[in-house]
Amino acid sequence: xxxxxxxxxxxxTGVLPPSPEQSVSDMLPADLLRRKRPxxxxxxxxxxxxxxSLLSHRNFSVDTNFYPxxxxxxxxxxxxCETASALPGFAHTHPLxxxxxxxxxxxxxxxxxxxxxxxxxxxxxxMHAFTMQPMAGAQGELTGIxxxxxxxxxxxxxxxxxxxxxxxxxxxxxxxxxxGYEVVNIxxxxxxxxxxxxxxxxxxxxxxxxxxxxxxxxxxxxxxxLIVEKLRAADALLYYxxxxxxxxxxxxxxxxxxxxxxxxxxxxTMGTPHGGxxxxxGPVGVAERLxxxxxxxxxxxxxxxxxxxxxxxxxxxxxxxxxxxxxxxxIRALAYMLRLGGNGLARATSYAVLNANYMRARLxxxxxxxxxxxxxxxxxxxxxxxxxxxVHALDLAxxxxxxxxxxxxxxxxxxxxxxxxxxxxxxxxxETLDAFCDELIAIVERAKKNPREIxxxxxxxxxxxxxxxxxxxxxxxxxx
Amino acid sequence: MxxxxxxxxDAAAMLERIGVKHLDDLFADxxxxxxxxxxxxxxxxxxxxxxxxxxxxxxxxxxxxxxxxGGGVYDHAVSSAVDALSSRGEFSTAYTPYQPEAAQGTxxxxxxxxTAVCRLLEMDVANASVYDGGxxxxxxxxxxxxxxxxxxxxxxxxxxxxxxxxxxxxSANLDVSxxxxxxxxxxxxxxxxxxxxxxxxxxxxxxxxxxxxxxHDFTPLFAKTRAKGTKTAIAVNPVMQSLLKTPGEMGADVAxxxxxxxxxxxxxxxxxxxxxxxxxxxxRQMPGRIAGRTEDLDGRIGYVLTLQAxxxxxxxxxxxxxxxxxxxxxxxxxxxxxxxxxxxxLTRTAELSMQRAREAAAALTSLxxxxxxxxxxxxxxxxxxxxxxxSEIAGALLRENIVAGLPIARWYPDLDKVLLVACTEKTAxxxxxRLTSAMGRILTTRERGPQ
Numbered sequence: 001x002x003x004x005x006x007x008x009x010x011x012x013t014g015v016l017p018p019s020p021e022q023s024v025s026d027m028l029p030a031d032l033l034r035r036k037r038p039x040x041x042x043x044x045x046x047x048x049x050x051x052x053s054l055l056s057h058r059n060f061s062v063d064t065n066f067y068p069x070x071x072x073x074x075x076x077x078x079x080x081c082e083t084a085s086a087l088p089g090f091a092h093t094h095p096l097x098x099x100x101x102x103x104x105x106x107x108x109x110x111x112x113x114x115x116x117x118x119x120x121x122x123x124x125x126x127m128h129a130f131t132m133q134p135m136a137g138a139q140g141e142l143t144g145i146x147x148x149x150x151x152x153x154x155x156x157x158x159x160x161x162x163x164x165x166x167x168x169x170x171x172x173x174x175x176x177x178x179x180g181y182e183v184v185n186i187x188x189x190x191x192x193x194x195x196x197x198x199x200x201x202x203x204x205x206x207x208x209x210x211x212x213x214x215x216x217x218x219x220x221x222x223x224x225x226l227i228v229e230k231l232r233a234a235d236a237l238l239y240y241x242x243x244x245x246x247x248x249x250x251x252x253x254x255x256x257x258x259x260x261x262x263x264x265x266x267x268x269t270m271g272t273p274h275g276g277x278x279x280x281x282g283p284v285g286v287a288e289r290l291x292x293x294x295x296x297x298x299x300x301x302x303x304x305x306x307x308x309x310x311x312x313x314x315x316x317x318x319x320x321x322x323x324x325x326x327x328x329x330x331i332r333a334l335a336y337m338l339r340l341g342g343n344g345l346a347r348a349t350s351y352a353v354l355n356a357n358y359m360r361a362r363l364x365x366x367x368x369x370x371x372x373x374x375x376x377x378x379x380x381x382x383x384x385x386x387x388x389x390x391v392h393a394l395d396l397a398x399x400x401x402x403x404x405x406x407x408x409x410x411x412x413x414x415x416x417x418x419x420x421x422x423x424x425x426x427x428x429x430x431e432t433l434d435a436f437c438d439e440l441i442a443i444v445e446r447a448k449k450n451p452r453e454i455x456x457x458x459x460x461x462x463x464x465x466x467x468x469x470x471x472x473x474x475x476x477x478x479x480x
Numbered sequence: 481m482x483x484x485x486x487x488x489x490d491a492a493a494m495l496e497r498i499g500v501k502h503l504d505d506l507f508a509d510x511x512x513x514x515x516x517x518x519x520x521x522x523x524x525x526x527x528x529x530x531x532x533x534x535x536x537x538x539x540x541x542x543x544x545x546x547x548x549x550g551g552g553v554y555d556h557a558v559s560s561a562v563d564a565l566s567s568r569g570e571f572s573t574a575y576t577p578y579q580p581e582a583a584q585g586t587x588x589x590x591x592x593x594x595t596a597v598c599r600l601l602e603m604d605v606a607n608a609s610v611y612d613g614g615x616x617x618x619x620x621x622x623x624x625x626x627x628x629x630x631x632x633x634x635x636x637x638x639x640x641x642x643x644x645x646x647x648x649x650x651s652a653n654l655d656v657s658x659x660x661x662x663x664x665x666x667x668x669x670x671x672x673x674x675x676x677x678x679x680x681x682x683x684x685x686x687x688x689x690x691x692x693x694x695x696h697d698f699t700p701l702f703a704k705t706r707a708k709g710t711k712t713a714i715a716v717n718p719v720m721q722s723l724l725k726t727p728g729e730m731g732a733d734v735a736x737x738x739x740x741x742x743x744x745x746x747x748x749x750x751x752x753x754x755x756x757x758x759x760x761x762x763x764r765q766m767p768g769r770i771a772g773r774t775e776d777l778d779g780r781i782g783y784v785l786t787l788q789a790x791x792x793x794x795x796x797x798x799x800x801x802x803x804x805x806x807x808x809x810x811x812x813x814x815x816x817x818x819x820x821x822x823x824x825x826l827t828r829t830a831e832l833s834m835q836r837a838r839e840a841a842a843a844l845t846s847l848x849x850x851x852x853x854x855x856x857x858x859x860x861x862x863x864x865x866x867x868x869x870x871s872e873i874a875g876a877l878l879r880e881n882i883v884a885g886l887p888i889a890r891w892y893p894d895l896d897k898v899l900l901v902a903c904t905e906k907t908a909x910x911x912x913x914r915l916t917s918a919m920g921r922i923l924t925t926r927e928r929g930p931q
Contacts, residue, residue, distance in 0.1 A: 001584075004592050004819050014820035015559050017905050020831035024723045027834050028857050032695050034726050037827060038600045041819040048819045049561055052589070052812075056570035059585035063569030076483050077573050080527045086563070089538030094549045095749035096886055097542075102875040103883075109540030110748040116537075123521050135611040135750065138792070138804040142650070149653050174792035174802035180653030183797040220509035251507050253516040271483075275809030276586035277576040277608070277769065279751035295649065311890075318649030322552070322614045322642040323749025335534055341524030344482055351484050351491075353506045358494040374498075374506055401582045406575070412793070429485040430494060461581040463782035471774035471786040475763070477605050478595040 001058065001462075004041045004051050005479045014045040058462045059276070060406050066432050068359070070378045070409035070421025071169065071216055073246045073268035075348075078339070081271065081332035090331055095323035099297070104308045111307035114299045114324050117334040118283075124337075124345065125262055126255025127285030131294045132325040137243065138171040140263030140282025141210070143295065143320045145179040147261060147286060148208045148237045150293040150317050157235060159207035165193050167217060167413045169243060172210045181207060188415060191217045191371045195226050202234050208260075212241040214248070214376035216413040216421070218356065228258035237261065237290075242282075245269045246425070247353060247377035250346025260287045270333035281329035295320045351426035352377040355433060359424055362437040366444050370416055378423035380416050391447040391454050393418045398465065399443045399457040405436050482524065546911045547883040548840065550861045550902025552613065552640045552691070553749075554741040556719060556829060557906055559820050562743050566813045576769075576805065580784045581776075586808060587783035590771040593815040600721050600818075601735045602728025603757035608769040608785075608806040610754035613738025614646035617685060617715055619756060619801060620734040621647060621656075623765040624683025624711035626800070627733075631656045632681045636673060638663040638690035639715060641891035647685075656682070666692035666854035666863055670701050677708045683734075687715040688724065691888075692900065693837075693861030694854060695724055702731045711762075718742045718755060718814075719833065720859045722826040727757070734758045743817030744810055753810040764790060767801030829905050833860035836903035836912070843916040844901065847923055853898050861902040863888075867923060870899040876922045882915055 024033060043051070060067070067074035084090075089109050098107040118130040134140035145162065152159045162176035163184045173183040184206070186197045193211070209231055213221045221227070231238050240254045240262035246269045254262040266272045267280035274280065286294065292315040300310045324330075340348065353376055360379045364372055367381040383393040397407030397420075409421040424433055447454045458464060486494075491503070500506060525533070547555065566572065570585060577583030577590075590608045597606035610616050617640075621633045633651070635644055637660050648658060659681075661672050668686055677684065684705050689695045702712045713734040714727045719741045727735030739753030740746070758766055764787070772786035792799040821829065837860045844850050849867030866873050870887035877884040885901035892898070903912075 001588065003588065003595070004815070005595060008822075013822045013825050014561070016821075016825050017557070017828045017832055020828055020835050022831065022835045022838070024827075024831050024834065027831075027838060028695060028723070028859075031697050032725055032857060033723055034602070034721075034729060037823040038602075038722055040596060040599060040821070040823045040826060042822040042824075043819055045559070045561055045820060048816060049565060051819075052565040052571075052816055053568070055585040055588055056565075056568045057585065058583075058588070059570045059574045060579070060582040061570045062573035065582075067575060069575060072575060074575060077569075078483060080531060082567060082572075084531060084534040087534060087538035089541035089543065091745040091747050092543070092555075093541045093748045094547065094555070094746045094883070095553060096549055096551050097883065099890065100549075100874055100878065100883070100887060101871040102878050106542035106545070106878065106883075107748065109537040112540065113534075113537050120521065123519070126516065126518070135615070136803075136805045138802045139611060139615075142802060146649070146652060169804075170791075170793040170796045170799070171802050171804050173797035174795070174799040177797040177799075178654070178802045180655070222509065225511055225513055248510070250516065250519050252510050252514050253519070256517045257514045273572045273809075274575050275572055275807075276574040276583070276589075276812070277808035278805035279611070279807045279810060280805055317652065319614070319642065319645045320649060321750065322612060322646065322752075325749070326751040327748040328751060331534070335530050338522070338525050338530045338533060339482060339527060342519050342521030344524040345521065346519065347481055347484060350503045350506075351481075351486060354486075354491065354494055354498075354503060357498045357500075357506055361498045374500075374509065376506075376509075397579065398581065401579060406582060407579050427483050427485070430490040458581050462584045463581055463780050464776040464778055466580050466776050466782045466784050467774045468784050468786065471772040471784045472789075474772075474774070475786070476773040477591075477763075477770060477786070478598045479592070 003479050007043060007047060007051060008041040010042055012042045012044055014043055014048050065404055065406050066428060066436055067406040068408050068422045068424050069406065070423040071243050073423060073425055075271055075425040076427035077271055077273040078336060081335045084335040085328040085331040098309055108307055111299050113331055113334055115301055115307055117330050120337045121283060121285060124249060125285045126253030127262055128288040129291040129294060130283055130285045132283045132330050133295050133321040134263065134282040134284055135321050135326050136278060136280045137263060137265040137282040138175060139320060140284045141171055141175040142178060143284045144239055144261040144263055145175055146317050147290050147293045149179055151290050152207055160205045162207055163201060163209045166415050167215045168210060168212060169241065172241060191219050192222050193227060195223045198227060198230060202230060204234060206234055206236040208237040208239050210239040210241060212244055214244050217371055217380050218375035218378040219371060220376055244377060246349060249349040251349060260290060266329055266333040271336040272329050272332040279326050279329060281326045293317050348426045355424040355426060355428060359422055359433055359437060366441045378421060381420045382416055383418040383420060386447050389447055389451040391451050393420050395454045396443055399454045400440065402458040402460050403439045405439060545881050545883050546914055548885045548901045548915060549883045551886040551900060552738055553746050554902060554904055555746050555906060556741050556904050558743055558817060561820060562813050562816050565816050566809055571812060572809055577785060584782060587771050589812045589815060590808065591773060591783050593811040594771060596815050596818045597755055597757050600718060601757050602726035603735050604760040605763045606757040607766050608771055609811045610756055610768050610803060611807060612752040612754045613715060613736065614643040616736035616754035616756045617643040618647050618650045619767045620713035620736045621683050621685055623734055623762055624713060625656055626765050627711055627762060628682045628709060630680055630682035633658045634676050634681050634684045635660050636668045636686045637661060638666065638668050638692055639685060639687040640691045667694050667856045668696060673701060674704050677705055677710050679708060681710040683711040683713055685713045689717060689720060689859040692863045693858040694856040695859050697725055699730045719830050723830045733762055739814050743813040751807055751810055753807050753814055765800060768803045769806050832905035833903055836907040837862055840901055840903055840912045843912050847920050849923060861900060863898050863900050866897050866899055869896045873919065873922060874899060877918055880918050882918055884915060884919060
């Protein structure tokens with residue numbers, strides 16, 4: 001499909017503000033001005049609407065397709081949350097208004113919404129305090145590690161290392177490195193953190209362990225109580241990566257379990273949309289001993305019941321976001337939590353785990369399931385048995401796309417060969433799961449009989465397989 | 481059960497297939513000692529009850545204010561078409577385009593966004609966006625650090641103070657140091673900035689227009705900076721960029737911007753859009769996603785995420801950044817917004833905003849004791865010095881539902897009488913008259929306090 005630039009016609013406009021009385025050359029000296037106007041698209045409003053409506057047809061989405069993407073929690077994104085987030089009092093309140101002296105009452109509703117969301121997340125996780133500032137999961141991780149660093153610094157601890165299991169998301173080691181720590185990887189055993197491997201690297205120089213629980217294999221870390229104990233003894237903190245929080249709502253609280261820091265992905269667990277890659281939100285909850293270091297300003301409830309901002313935070317790490325995080329995402333999550341309530345959240349977890357186990361049971365005779373035991377909200381399979389036919393995980397993924405199903409996560413976690421990682425979420429029906437499993441089983445059978453068919457997929461989408469090497473070599477990153 | 485489709489029969493059949501009796505059996509791996517001590521959340525509500533609660537919260541914010549508040553976040557007009565298109569579920573509920581054949585819509589939109597950014601800033605390459613302007617400033621500084629293998633970051637004090645705080649926070653544990661060069665009366669101190677480049681500076685970070693609204697040409701400073709082997713990064717305003725000298729023309733290595741003003745509401749702080757662009761030489765230092773054009777097996781044009789070897793899911797601890805997402809939907813909004821306005825619409829928006837700012841500046845400085853804080857050229861935002869503390873005057877005007885602007889003493893304690901006033905094309909002459917007459921009244925009748 002032509003780009004919006006290729007459709008441009010000089011002199012056409014969609015939205016045209018009135019003609020200014022003064023031209024810029026009357027207002028600013030010429031040496032401050034650009035030489036030529038930017039070559040932005042020139043189209044009518046209808047041209048623009050049609051172009052982007054047609055582009056949208058070239059996408060899979062939760063609204064149109066089943067997305068069993070492991071570790072991504074592609075659940076249904078309720079529509080009322082969208083309506084709520086766009087309410088005028090939320091959309092049109094300037095974030096600096098409550099930072100002007102006397103301005104807090106003018107943004108009382110927004111401040112209260114942030115406070116309410118923090119309060120609900122505190123109860124969901126059992127953490128002592130929350131900040132809504134981090135604008136994505138990875139930024140939440142960075143916030144968490146910076147908080148941990150601030151804690152150790154304040155105590156005079158000399159810590160230089162962060163431990164990440166080999167099943168961790170790539171963001172974990174990247175985050176630890178970005179926070180100035182040396183990353184120590186530990187190998188899993190039977191799909192779990194091995195307490196002996198942990199003990200071998202755990203000394204006074206370790207600042208924290210970053211844990212995803214259940215881990216990216218969909219398994220609950222069996223040695224968690226022991227791990228908590230070992231870390232405490234070394235004055236190392238325990239970080240909870242919330243990517244898989246949809247597996248434990250109402251079944252475990254990170255605060256009660258002994259985690260010191262947790263980030264949640266509201267775009268996973270709390271039903272806010274992924275937006276084609278963002279914006280998300282990655283709020284961070286902490287144990288009491290880390291609360292003084294949270295970024296500011298903090299939203300507070302005053303003794304008279306009004307809401308305000310506390311800027312007087314002498315131990316704060318500073319600012320992670322310019323204001324209060326991705327506020328419109330926070331509103332969506334608040335609406336979602338209010339709608340579901342405690343029972344609804346716990347039920348979401350129960351049915352997410354039910355769906356994953358059902359898929360595992362349906363696929364176990366057709367694909368290798370390396371850890372074939374009760375899983376949590378996701379599980380992994382391996383396509384390595386198809387190696388002999390020249391068919392790989394990527395090919396199965398492409399064949400699924402042809403049938404209108406989004407692929408599972410592939411080649412992750414790295415510790416399983418030809419890995420396929422399935423997370424169906426609670427919002428999918430048995431019929432959808434059955435249709436998906438039937439199709440995947442048929443694809444596996446076809447791969448054995450006629451691998452060419454699978455290697456040629458997809459054939460029904462706007463494009464066939466794309467040449468990624470050429471893209472990286474030629475680097476056409478803008479319209480000429 | 482909201483959003484859970486299972487009938488009791490479905491659940492029973494599924495449990496049977498799994499081979500367990502009860503849902504709880506699936507959670508047997510969680511040790512009893514780890515079970516929640518409390519889960520005292522409220523009961524769920526019906527959709528209309530939730531909406532009533534949220535409508536009340538929305539209404540608890542002031543409405544009908546006359547506002548001159550900017551400070552990096554600007555209230556420009558956004559067409560309903562932007563909302564309608566970006567809220568299409570095919571865009572908003574899609575995942576990151578890791579399966580490109582199933583995500584050509586998102587990928588092409590990102591490619592178009594990158595093109596619009598490069599044309600607006602006159603830079604070679606743009607990424608698919610980062611979180612906001614402040615995180616873009618941090619990432620730009622880190623690009624300079626990586627490219628030069630040096631560790632000192634030079635920052636002009638007229639860079640938005642919120643970005644400076646974010647830069648300090650995000651780099652706190654890295655082996656870098658930050659030198660803040662004091663501003664000279666609301667403008668960058670070009671001589672002092674040059675003097676700070678003593679051979680070990682990794683990157684110079686400036687802003688145009690500055691936080692004070694003043695506009696500058698950094699071409700000479702950037703040339704001197706480059707001669708010392710130091711990289712240059714500039715934060716700009718994407719609306720004003722339609723008129724102002726571009727980062728490309730000035731010779732910047734990296735250009736960043738807060739993209740909120742091109743298609744996002746002020747929205748109490750987010751989500752916004754971190755725009756990032758750079759020269760071709762710097763592309764491998766760029767963090768985040770980048771879409772590229774390629775061909776499929778049949779020679780059809782298509783788009784993919786490219787140069788992924790820089791990213792965390794491949795490089796892990798050695799990645800250019802830990803960034804895993806972008807603000808794809810906000811990037812989509814901005815390219816739709818820019819396509820609707822086109823070059824004529826965007827330049828008119830900028831000119832109208834500047835014109836209103838001049839009207840407001842003339843009106844305010846006609847009041848006794850009110851003067852421009854600086855006589856440097858400015859764009860759509862300007863600083864005035866008031867005869868009394870700005871927070872006192874702004875507070876008094878707030879009580880009349882007028883947000884006069886931003887008192888900046890929170891970030892510049894010695895400038896307690898300075899008020900930062902922003903205009904956009906939405907600022908009406910009547911608003912300026914009301915601000916001026918109300919401020920005039922407040923300035924002439926000292927508030928009655930304890931004698």
